[in-house]
Amino acid sequence: VVAEIAISDPAVAVRDGPPAAIGRPDFQIVPRAGLPIVVVVLGLLIAGIAINELWPLEFLHVVGGAAWTIIDLFLGFVLGPIIGRLSIPARVELTTRLMPKMVLIMPTAVTVTLAAGWQLANRLGTVQSSYHLHGWVVASYIVVGVMAVIALGLLEPANIAVLVELKKPQPNPRVIERLMKRFIYTAGATGLMQIATLVIMTKLASG
Amino acid sequence: MNERRLPPVTQVGMTSLALIVAGGIYLAAHIPNHVPLGPAIALLGASALLLVGNIAALARVQGFPWGRFFEIARWALLAYLIIAGMIEYAFLRDHLSGGPLVVLTLSLVVFAVHVPVLIGFTVARYDTSVGALPGAV
Numbered sequence: 539v540v541a542e543i544a545i546s547d548p549a550v551a552v553r554d555g556p557p558a559a560i561g562r563p564d565f566q567i568v569p570r571a572g573l574p575i576v577v578v579v580l581g582l583l584i585a586g587i588a589i590n591e592l593w594p595l596e597f598l599h600v601v602g603g604a605a606w607t608i609i610d611l612f613l614g615f616v617l618g619p620i621i622g623r624l625s626i627p628a629r630v631e632l633t634t635r636l637m638p639k640m641v642l643i644m645p646t647a648v649t650v651t652l653a654a655g656w657q658l659a660n661r662l663g664t665v666q667s668s669y670h671l672h673g674w675v676v677a678s679y680i681v682v683g684v685m686a687v688i689a690l691g692l693l694e695p696a697n698i699a700v701l702v703e704l705k706k707p708q709p710n711p712r713v714i715e716r717l718m719k720r721f722i723y724t725a726g727a728t729g730l731m732q733i734a735t736l737v738i739m740t741k742l743a744s745g
Numbered sequence: 746m747n748e749r750r751l752p753p754v755t756q757v758g759m760t761s762l763a764l765i766v767a768g769g770i771y772l773a774a775h776i777p778n779h780v781p782l783g784p785a786i787a788l789l790g791a792s793a794l795l796l797v798g799n800i801a802a803l804a805r806v807q808g809f810p811w812g813r814f815f816e817i818a819r820w821a822l823l824a825y826l827i828i829a830g831m832i833e834y835a836f837l838r839d840h841l842s843g844g845p846l847v848v849l850t851l852s853l854v855v856f857a858v859h860v861p862v863l864i865g866f867t868v869a870r871y872d873t874s875v876g877a878l879p880g881a882v
Contacts, residue, residue, distance in 0.1 A: 653835050667777070694864060699871060702868045710873075
């Protein structure tokens with residue numbers, strides 16, 4: 539389903555007459571079809587923590603962490619620069635297809651990674667201050683903390699706001715561009731911090 | 746793009762979240778030793794004050810599109826209450842109790858309220874529907 543929306547750029551309107559209508563796919567800000575998957579994943583997380591066995595916790599932490607890391611790096615360093623060079627209609631189409639999925643994927647991946655990681659570290663005893671790599675563990679808390687503040691304060695609000703703007707009959711391209719820039723820059727910043735996470739996690743895994 | 750005159754809600758919100766995170770790291774870094782709760786309580790108190798200040802500053806903005814704000818913030822609140830509930834469950838599962846549990850639970854409350862405020866604010870500041878102040882466009 540493709541809806542016709544008018545992109546209201548006053549400069550374009552003055553120069554070329556009424557704002558051009560641009561096709562954008564109809565979309566839901568929170569894709570309802572994805573909610574059952576989120577419920578299942580969170581259910582697995584609760585079960586994993588309740589069972590408190592090594593393999594389920596390790597599985598959830600590694601899978602969630604891999605998804606989180608790869609998406610951040612890919613968005614920040616691969617997709618971000620590409621989106622920046624796309625035409626406005628192409629950018630609108632990509633945004634309406636990509637961002638609703640991010641609304642579900644990222645909070646779920648982050649919650650699973652952190653909750654399973656904390657439980658795993660508890661089980662392995664690596665959260666204890668007597669652990670010989672305690673400094674590295676605290677460093678991981680700090681890196682995750684900084685990423686969380688950036689993601690919660692800048693990235694997630696920009697994600698939602700750009701989707702709400704795109705839902706309007708006349709989205710403002712400058713608002714979208716501004717919010718998308720914010721989204722891509724913050725994804726890049728957290729992508730950089732993910733490199734620090736990889737260094738720390740491989741060090742902890744190596745002992 | 747003219748900017749609507751708005752208080753620095755995002756910056757204050759991020760500072761508040763950073764204080765919560767710092768308190769959490771402080772407590773987590775001392776496990777299982779006895780942790781003096783003073784610094785964590787101070788960080789939590791400062792974070793909560795920033796939350797109250799943020800909401801108060803926003804409430805003073807005339808013509809702020811509260812309808813749009815609450816339309817978004819209530820769903821975000823639901824989502825972040827679920828996430829906070831998951832984290833609280835992990836704390837209880839690990840038999841956390843006493844002062845650290847109280848401090849971390851209250852920290853989760855601040856987190857679960859402040860993030861939806863930031864999301865609702867970011868959406869509402871660009872709202873141009875009837876009744877909203879002209880500004881973002």
